[in-house]
Amino acid sequence: MNIVIPGGSGQIGQLLRRALRAAGHSAVIVSRDGGGDGRVAWDGRTLGAWADAIDGADAVVNLAGRSVNCRYTKANLDAMMSSRVDSTRAVGEAIARAARPPRVWLQMSTATIYAHRFDAANDEATGRIGGDVPAYWRFSIDIAKAWEAAQADAATTGTRKVALRTAMVMTPERGGVFDVLLGLTRRGLGGPIAGGRQWMSWIHGRDFVRAISLLIDRDDIEGPVNIAAPCPLPQRDFMAALRAATGTRVGLPVTRWMAKIGAVFLRTNTELTFKSRRLGDAGFSFDFPEWPAAARDLIKSRLETR
Numbered sequence: 522m523n524i525v526i527p528g529g530s531g532q533i534g535q536l537l538r539r540a541l542r543a544a545g546h547s548a549v550i551v552s553r554d555g556g557g558d559g560r561v562a563w564d565g566r567t568l569g570a571w572a573d574a575i576d577g578a579d580a581v582v583n584l585a586g587r588s589v590n591c592r593y594t595k596a597n598l599d600a601m602m603s604s605r606v607d608s609t610r611a612v613g614e615a616i617a618r619a620a621r622p623p624r625v626w627l628q629m630s631t632a633t634i635y636a637h638r639f640d641a642a643n644d645e646a647t648g649r650i651g652g653d654v655p656a657y658w659r660f661s662i663d664i665a666k667a668w669e670a671a672q673a674d675a676a677t678t679g680t681r682k683v684a685l686r687t688a689m690v691m692t693p694e695r696g697g698v699f700d701v702l703l704g705l706t707r708r709g710l711g712g713p714i715a716g717g718r719q720w721m722s723w724i725h726g727r728d729f730v731r732a733i734s735l736l737i738d739r740d741d742i743e744g745p746v747n748i749a750a751p752c753p754l755p756q757r758d759f760m761a762a763l764r765a766a767t768g769t770r771v772g773l774p775v776t777r778w779m780a781k782i783g784a785v786f787l788r789t790n791t792e793l794t795f796k797s798r799r800l801g802d803a804g805f806s807f808d809f810p811e812w813p814a815a816a817r818d819l820i821k822s823r824l825e826t827r
Contacts, residue, residue, distance in 0.1 A: 613675025717757025
């Protein structure tokens with residue numbers, strides 16, 4: 522198959538591209554930096570020559586969007602919203618205008634669209650958010666809803682649409698979320714954050730790739746799909762399993778105020794550690810349904826690639 526991946530220059534995009542090419546498919550990356558090696562340049566907002574790559578493609582997997590690994594200032598929040606909505610609209614326009622549109626459009630979304638449970642004031646069933654939580658958590662959900670709406674509203678009647686409500690994708694390569702968590706654990710900082718009651722949802726990178734392949738092939742699946750392992754767990758248990766996998770005995774606990782100070786130095790935000798992402802699955806058979814085995818495999822893979 523010929524598969525186009527807008528926004529595929531990041532870690533997840535490269536993971537997917539390698540897997541698709543290894544399976545014998547053609548994978549074209551559409552990115553702001555353009556360049557060679559099967560890459561096409563775009564601005565992430567408007568139609569251009571890049572749209573020619575979509576015309577005649579079998580599938581589009583749009584991963585475009587500003588990284589959430591940053592401080593949640595107003596400028597960064599606005600950039601998160603516009604980069605996701607604008608790029609999705611542009612992909613939709615390219616598909617709508619294609620003489621031979623792709624048969625499926627997989628659109629990255631996020632588990633953030635679900636309400637999060639940190640205390641009793643947060644109701645996952647209704648999406649109500651209350652209690653001592655930052656106001657920008659509501660904005661994160663608004664971004665997720667606008668992101669999915671941009672795909673749903675696109676006039677692409679001949680193309681099946683799937684929204685990928687994705688949890689944290691764990692891969693052994695450097696620079697990803699697992700790399701950060703592993704580094705903290707090895708430094709003795711992999712303890713519970715603010716008590717560790719908040720739930721964490723995740724997916725092994727290998728299962729992420731397999732899920733994408735399944736969704737491309739299955740013509741009977743459309744709409745939002747949860748891309749997450751079926752066994753979420755509290756953050757304290759998540760980090761305990763990672764400590765056990767690394768042989769690290771010490772995991773210093775982190776209070777709320779310590780996490781907020783640390784987030785400033787890490788140039789990230791406490792939402793990524795406080796927020797619950799409790800998701801189900803879409804009947805997918807996971808290679809790694811439980812985190813302890815996934816953590817051991819990721820560490821093994823990391824050592825093998827050194």
